Amino acid sequence: MTDRQPLVVMTGVTKTYAGITALDDVDFVVRAGEAVCLAGENGSGKSTLIKLLAGVEKPDRGVISLDGVPHAAMTPTAAAASGIAVIFQDFSLFPNLSVAENIAFGAELAEGARFVRGRHVRELAARTLERVGVPLDLSATVGMLPVAQKQLVAICRALASEARLIVMDEPTTALTEREVRALLAIIQRLKADGVAVIFVSHKLAEVLEVSERVVVLRNGRKVAEGPAAEFDARSLTRHMTGRDLAEVGAAPLDPSAPVLLTVERLSKAGAFADIGFTLRAGEVLGISGLLGSGRTALAKALFGLVVPETGRVTLDGREVPLGDPLRAAGAGIGYVPEDRLTEGLFLTQSILRNVGVGRIEAHGRGPFLDMAGLVEDARDWLARLRVRAPDPEAPVRSLSGGNQQRVVLARWLARAPRILILNGPSVGVDVGSKAEIHAIIADLAAHGLGVIVISDDLPELLATCHRILVMVEGRIVEDIPRMDATEEGLARRLAS
CATH class of the missing domain: 3.40.50.300 (P-loop containing nucleotide triphosphate hydrolases)
Incomplete structure (x- = not known):
């Protein structure tokens, strides 16, 4: 050359x-x-x-x-x-x-x-x-x-x-x-x-x-x-x-951990069919599939953005109404979308407002809003997730991809969800931010959250998940424990 x-x-x-x-x-x-x-x-x-x-x-x-x-x-x-x-x-x-x-x-x-x-x-x-x-x-x-x-x-x-x-x-x-x-x-x-x-x-x-x-x-x-x-x-x-990044994997799952989420026979014509699985407290569950496999439609259905025709979802033993994102969020389900720019952020609004919007109801005083408390709460979450923002009042679009993703995470974590669905959690972020996001996922699971990671980034799934569900043409075809999964094996199953 x-x-x-x-x-x-x-x-x-x-x-x-x-x-x-x-x-x-x-x-x-x-x-x-x-x-x-x-x-x-x-x-x-x-x-x-x-x-x-x-x-x-x-x-x-x-x-x-x-x-x-x-x-x-x-x-x-x-x-x-x-x-x-x-x-x-x-x-x-x-x-x-x-x-x-x-x-x-x-x-x-x-x-x-x-x-x-x-x-x-x-x-x-x-x-x-x-x-x-x-x-x-x-x-x-x-x-x-x-x-x-x-x-x-x-x-x-x-x-x-x-x-x-x-x-x-x-x-x-x-x-x-x-x-x-x-x-x-x-x-x-x-x-x-x-x-x-x-x-x-x-x-x-x-x-x-x-x-x-x-x-x-x-x-x-x-x-x-x-x-x-x-x-x-x-x-x-x-x-x-400029440094060696520590490899962060999912800690062993306590087999006696209670079941948080149960999904039974969830179906939507043209998207997915007969979906069923459980998610335990502290478990990171991966869902992977090729484009058109139904993985994103399933994620949106769990959060109420897609209305299934049949099926049942329960959280902590209580049924979650289908097709209603407000009630899904109220029940304790959070959703971080794949396209944060068009679905996850208010790009022209400040970084603080993008975090604080998730906690507005907690800072209401009758018809008024406690802005000082809301801003303090948002700043606390920015610090916890190490969002690198020289000016928190700047528009969120001024941040790098990795920091934007952490802002969306901060908004949902501020609501203390029981289940967090992450659709493509590291899409478009650099390698350092990716490692930090994986560490956040591991920490969330260690504190008892149930986390669903939807991704076709096979190394990401292997690095973060306890189990991986494989979707093909709208159906779950395999449920693979992490110890039995390899990148080559997953690629072969996805292509089949």
Whole structure:
């Protein structure tokens, strides 16, 4: 790989925001046909480096060279003309346009086309899809596609615009294990075709599998660089965080612990059928399945957001009304959704208000609200969960993903639930925050809560759970004790 000419060379790039250094004298090189992992915790400088490369931001110091030509600062137009494409987590697609129109849009724009050339658009899209070896319906409306297919459309749009370097920002966050395998295979084909890839991900196993080289940022500085073969998950974590993270697992479950939750013959047409299980005090129960297995619909049904047609749920021996989230919460069930940005947080409201909203009824004085008590309560929970918030009055959207997740947890824990359902508890958070969230789960179980972890992150399930339920096509097909579970075995069961 080192005999290939560098495609991009960033030398001594530095960027500050309001006196805070986001990047400090960083060198970064990418060669044609090379996959480079850019690793680091939230706030390490990864996003800033990508923005400089794409021309969205300009460096305070340093030089960016493309094909040996130096630029003091890139522009989005120059970056695109040079073949640099960034696929962000939201993909930035047009949901009302077809697959073909989305794929060809950038190329048509670059050619200055004044009108839609329907035949040309379809031919270009078909050629690009054939290049990555993926069949998609060219006429399908993108807004109706599943996440994995939207991602493929975004990749094909970059290739149709003659991209030579594709930056993938957290490309596997919302994908199932099978979809991740397919994406990694596509990345391998792109590399063989001479396309360079910068791969940003918190999932360390995937990072090491697809990359030839790893660059690690911490607090805006490059702290490690080398062939991917020289890193493993533990060493990569150490470089990213500056410390060794303790492995936290579920403590042995007391076999005499009382049953908190009983679910009997819960069914919802098209979602799940004949679901039954129990959850004991202090138990962490994992539920896993591929996209469409019914795992999220089940989680929402337990909290009352989906109305089952048949079945029964009891908590502490008392029946919980189905299809009523207010009464489910009142009974002691909490739910942390998978998509915290659209379902779990009030993004424009302050961090304190996002925590305090869960305790409003406890701080009422007749028609008035005891704001001082509410704020004090919220600050206490922020401290307990170690939410790193320099200004608790700042909007919650200003926090990193890991801290946002802790804010949602704090809101529910402030209500003292008996059962806490965590849907994708570490989606989109960095490795340090992930370890801290796992430690929180273990601590909650140690204090007698029943915890349900819904995830397709198999290492996460193995690290946190006492038992794992496997869902396939809306049914629980296996109940596996942690001591009998392996990552390979779970992957095989999920794919069956």
